[in-house]
Amino acid sequence: RGEITLGDFADRLGIGSSELIKKLFLKGQMLTINSPISFELAEELAVDYDALVEEEEEIELDFGDKFALEITDKPEDLIERAPVITIMGHVDHGKTSLLDAIRTTSVASGEAGGITQKIGAYQIDKAGKKITFVDTPGHEAFTDMRARGAQVTDIAILVVAADDGVMPQTIEALSHAKAANVPIIVAINKIDKPEANPMRVKQELMEHGLVSVEWGGDTEFVEVSAKARMNLDTLLDTILITSEILELKANPKKRAKGIVLESRLDPKVGPIADVLIQEGTLRIGEVIVAGESMGKVRALVNDLGTKVQSATVSQPIEIIGFNDVPSAGDTFYVIQNEQHAKRIVEEMAKERKIAEVSRKSISLETLSQQMD
Numbered sequence: 001r002g003e004i005t006l007g008d009f010a011d012r013l014g015i016g017s018s019e020l021i022k023k024l025f026l027k028g029q030m031l032t033i034n035s036p037i038s039f040e041l042a043e044e045l046a047v048d049y050d051a052l053v054e055e056e057e058e059i060e061l062d063f064g065d066k067f068a069l070e071i072t073d074k075p076e077d078l079i080e081r082a083p084v085i086t087i088m089g090h091v092d093h094g095k096t097s098l099l100d101a102i103r104t105t106s107v108a109s110g111e112a113g114g115i116t117q118k119i120g121a122y123q124i125d126k127a128g129k130k131i132t133f134v135d136t137p138g139h140e141a142f143t144d145m146r147a148r149g150a151q152v153t154d155i156a157i158l159v160v161a162a163d164d165g166v167m168p169q170t171i172e173a174l175s176h177a178k179a180a181n182v183p184i185i186v187a188i189n190k191i192d193k194p195e196a197n198p199m200r201v202k203q204e205l206m207e208h209g210l211v212s213v214e215w216g217g218d219t220e221f222v223e224v225s226a227k228a229r230m231n232l233d234t235l236l237d238t239i240l241i242t243s244e245i246l247e248l249k250a251n252p253k254k255r256a257k258g259i260v261l262e263s264r265l266d267p268k269v270g271p272i273a274d275v276l277i278q279e280g281t282l283r284i285g286e287v288i289v290a291g292e293s294m295g296k297v298r299a300l301v302n303d304l305g306t307k308v309q310s311a312t313v314s315q316p317i318e319i320i321g322f323n324d325v326p327s328a329g330d331t332f333y334v335i336q337n338e339q340h341a342k343r344i345v346e347e348m349a350k351e352r353k354i355a356e357v358s359r360k361s362i363s364l365e366t367l368s369q370q371m372d
């Protein structure tokens with residue numbers, strides 16, 4: 001019998017995990033986002049959300065009769081998926097340069113036109129394996145997404161300039177990566193500079209608990225230069241080795257689910273959402289929901305600016321077709337039909353309003369307590 005965490009269960013229901021935590025708290029149960037939810041409890045909760053939890057050989061969650069999502073994937077449906085990498089570090093230590101260097105090295109010259117596109121996230125091919133890179137959506141967005149139970153990153157690359165060493169934002173990035181519980185690979189950048197001192201970076205990071213493999217620890221350090229394009233291959237190989245250990249799997253057969261990385265309103269085509277697909281396969285014509293916005297996929301544009309018919313797990317893709325602009329950090333789902341999508345969006349709007357009100361009343365309460 002598969003178990004599911006509260007965070008995952010809330011996702012399946014299409015509600016916020018804080019909403020579910022609050023609900024359980026009112027029922028007298030103190031649970032966190034990582035607490036396992038028993039089948040019995042899932043069943044009880046599902047009733048309140050008009051969902052149906054079924055236990056066959058797999059546990060199936062059926063939202064109405066239209067929102068069928070498996071809780072447990074059949075093992076034979078799981079395939080290896082590309083790791084999703086976030087590059088973090090202090091300002092000016094070379095995050096953008098490194099992302100650009102990796103991309104230009106990996107993208108064939110015939111596709112070079114794609115490079116001039118705004119990079120939110122992209123996927124490369126290394127020795128037949130795909131790797132997805134996400135431009136850190138700012139530390140705040142990163143923590144916010146995590147607070148909402150969304151984990152975007154599988155591996156964090158911590159960039160530290162060899163001439164500058166560990167700086168305040170290096171430590172901040174490190175603590176975010178630690179809190180997200182993802183493996184960290186350190187990229188010591190700018191080793192082309194004469195004043196580069198990689199040894200100092202290793203010593204400084206050791207004081208923060210990151211001990212390099214050569215010093216008997218378990219953190220991979222790779223010395224690179226984004227500018228001189230040194231050791232980028234080694235960095236990519238290290239990413240692949242690290243991700244192999246993680247055994248990342250996903251089911252491409254089910255309906256797509258993912259996370260909105262960025263969004264904007266284009267005056268010509270309307271709302272555009274850059275998303276990362278985390279489960280299933282997304283296709284043109286499918287009905288989608290994200291936060292309080294819904295729509296129908298009109299076009300999918302990949303990271304090279306090419307229109308495609310479908311997109312699959314770990315792939316960053318631009319969706320055109322939302323009626324409103326969803327927010328970064330929103331989870332998106334494919335829903336079976338528009339009526340049902342409408343209902344979910346209405347529910348979501350209601351829940352968010354309730355959450356807003358209770359947040360306000362809580363802060364008023366604490367305020368009056370402080371004044372007592």
Ligand code: GDP
Nearest residue numbers: 090091092093094095096097189190225226227
């Ligand atoms: P970010 O703020 O972390 O995204 O840093 P950027 O990628 O914008 O780089 C900051 C500055 O460092 C730019 O002037 C880059 O040209 C320079 N830079 C980045 N990587 C290297 C490198 O490997 N070697 C040298 N010498 N300069 C670099």
Ligand code: MG
Nearest residue numbers: 092095096097
């Ligand atoms: Mg930058």
